Amino acid sequence: DAKTTQPTSMDCAEGRAANLPCNHSTISGNEYVYWYRQIHSQGPQYIIHGLKNNETNEMASLIITEDRKSSTLILPHATLRDTAVYYCIVRPYSGTYKYIFGTGTRLKVLA
Amino acid sequence: DVKVTQSSRYLVKRTGEKVFLECVQDMDHENMFWYRQDPGLGLRLIYFSYDVKMKEKGDIPEGYSVSREKKERFSLILESASTNQTSMYLCASRETGGSIQEQFFGPGTRLTVL
Numbered sequence: 560d561a562k563t564t565q566p567t568s569m570d571c572a573e574g575r576a577a578n579l580p581c582n583h584s585t586i587s588g589n590e591y592v593y594w595y596r597q598i599h600s601q602g603p604q605y606i607i608h609g610l611k612n613n614e615t616n617e618m619a620s621l622i623i624t625e626d627r628k629s630s631t632l633i634l635p636h637a638t639l640r641d642t643a644v645y646y647c648i649v650r651p652y653s654g655t656y657k658y659i660f661g662t663g664t665r666l667k668v669l670a
Numbered sequence: 671d672v673k674v675t676q677s678s679r680y681l682v683k684r685t686g687e688k689v690f691l692e693c694v695q696d697m698d699h700e701n702m703f704w705y706r707q708d709p710g711l712g713l714r715l716i717y718f719s720y721d722v723k724m725k726e727k728g729d730i731p732e733g734y735s736v737s738r739e740k741k742e743r744f745s746l747i748l749e750s751a752s753t754n755q756t757s758m759y760l761c762a763s764r765e766t767g768g769s770i771q772e773q774f775f776g777p778g779t780r781l782t783v784l
Contacts, residue, residue, distance in 0.1 A: 593772075602674070602760050602775025603713070646712075657728070658773065660705075660713035 563647045568665040571641075577634040579664050581647030584628040589651050592623060593658070594632045596643040603646060603660075606632065637668045673697070674776035676761055682782045689748040691779050693761030700766045702744035703773065704728075704736060707758040719744055720766070751783045 564582040571577040583592065591610050595603040607614055607621045609630075614621045620633040634641055646663040677692035693702065703718040705728075715728030719738040733755060737745040744763075748755055758780050762773040 595773075600778075602762070602778055603773075604775070605770070605772035608770065608772075657715060657718070658713075659715075662710065662712040 562659070563649060563661055565645070565647055565661060565664045567662070568667070570667050570669055571634075571637045573639060573668050573670050574636055577637040577641065577666060577668070579632040579634075579645050579647075579666065580629065581632070582629045583647070583649045586627050586649050587651075590649045591651070592621065592627075592630050593648045593650065594619070594621065595646045595648065595660075596641075597646070597663070598640075598643045606645075637666075639668050639670060642666060642668045674761055674763055674774050676759075676776040676779050678779050679777060680780050680782075682784065683748075683751050684784050685752060687748075687751050687783075689751045689781065689783075691746040691748075691759055691761075691781070693744045693746070693763075693776055694742055695744075695763035695774070696742065697763065697765070697774070698741065699763035699774075700741070701764045702738065703762040703764075704734075704744065704746045705760045705762065706730070707760055707778070713760065716746065751781075753783050755781065756783045757781060 593608040594606040597603040607619050609621045623630045644663040644665050646660050648658050674695045683689050701720050704716040705713045707713045714730050717736040719725045725736050735747045758778050760778045761776040764773045
């Protein structure tokens, strides 16, 4: 399974865009990029996933570089409730049941 | 909404005790998972199950066993609890097909072994 590298922590001002980077330089052609977040005292929650095209949903946008070796999760207007640990994971879409969670990025949104 | 519930939010046990952690999901998912989460180590997979009575070892199965007698329930068993098993335990479930294949997590059980 491909590994990911994320910064340990980041701060973001409330109302501004939060851009969370993830490096996955060993990603394989059939591996998707998934993002989850974990708010304090809760289980992780799915945010978004993608293969090679940029994706957007009601929670966030996902930008994947053309070579697929890195990606950025964008929270367009961060709120205090977005303070959480964000995990970037790569895995095949099917055929394996495992996620490998790293230690993630601790995002703190500042008032 | 998918719901994954865990039997306890907080649990305190003594060394050597047998500990059962229960997880129930209500969405008829085939796959269920047990993780532990420790500071600085992220989430680590203990065991998973892709069907009733089926189980696979994850990355850190030592000291644990699991049971899946019914599709909706996945139990984690600590045969003889030790202090190094003090941790946050997270259960998750996922369907086999579907367009997203996301994992749904329970709220976690914080286990302290004294």
